[in-house]
Amino acid sequence: MKKNESLLPSRLAVGHCSVGFLVLLMLLDFWQAVPINPYDAPAPVALGSGAAPEAAHCTNF
């Protein structure tokens, strides 16, 4: 067995941890955020919706 395989978790294990992080984040979000109102959902596609974009981006400040 190679040394790095014995010292570090496998790619499989780390990949599952990353997915676990996302699941944890979504559970935390479910608890923290206001419930989603399905009747207030935006148009399926912004283009042609007539609505100004409301989403946030890394260029926002």
Next chain:
Amino acid sequence: MGTKGHMIAKRRSGLVFLCIALVVASFVVAGPRSAFLMIVGLGFGFVLEGLRFGFAGPWRAIVHDRDGRGLCAQLLAIALSAIVIFPLLAAFPNELNGAYAPIGVAMIGAAFVFGLCMQIVMGCGSGTLVNAGSGNAVAALALIGFVLGSFFGTLHLAWWTSLGSLPIYTLQGLFGNVSGLVVTLVGLLFVASITFWRAQPGKRLPGKRLVLAAALLAGLAVLNLVIAGQSWGVVYGLGLWGAKIVTVAGVDLASNGFWGAPAHAMRLQQSILTDVTSLTNIGLILGAFVVMRWRKEPGQQVAPLVPASWLIVALAGLVLGYSARVAFGCNVGAFFSGISTGSLHGWAWFAAAFCGSIIGVKLRPTLLRTERITGGAQ
């Protein structure tokens, strides 16, 4: 089909089911736009991990190995996106937003630091997510730092920006819609020419795999804009995740200048399943995970580092997130989306980050040492 083949087929069926379930769940819980963005995010993950298309690696390759194929593929992807996006932005200015931000002292400095750190952790904004999803231990640690760093960056963004910024300039605004696109394409061609000149013969032009990846990435970036109304981004979502974590821990961000602003306060209050960048980030990580699990073998883990190097990775991840926030984006939000939507700050970001990347490439062997060869570099 042998037992092993049967197992692989079963696993792959499960992965297809997981993707479909994820999209359906997004549709049911948050509506069709969220479901479409989840598909786009998964697509980004499939392309970046499946076709091994990256940002940090090719920047290292042109500096260290004089291999320009990856960088040329990046430039191609941006050019293809710009050709579609410029006319769309011109035709639908009230419905679509470009990735526009001001050039500033702190923005340039932060882009330099980002470029340096992305060579330390060997992953940029999208790269860290993809690598974490595909099981890379260095990236998984860096991702935690990235999330926290992006959040801390929001706390000080106003101060950094106040150090001196120009107004927001776009190439459309400076030259007009058509000429702005021409200037963008000429600029990309100019960088590609320098790359071509710098690269060794045989390592100048991307092969079929990278060209396909560039075309798919451009298509997904256009879809992201059309569906979300804004360009592809990564950092805002990660900062939002950090803000949500500290909010749950009991910190009140209402009085903070950034998170107290109505638009950001609303994002903090609402579910991440309604946040554009969070959705594509989630899709990206899961898409990379699916590709890793799809393969017959997940591949070998990175070489183990000495403890001090793990600490450096964690710190570099933190600085990566912080600097990306202050620089108004990472390689995705600033470089890819900034340039492909005509923002001048995208070009300034690229120049500064590339200079930082050159330093990072040189520092990496000193900072990251493997356990097996304590005197050598990884």
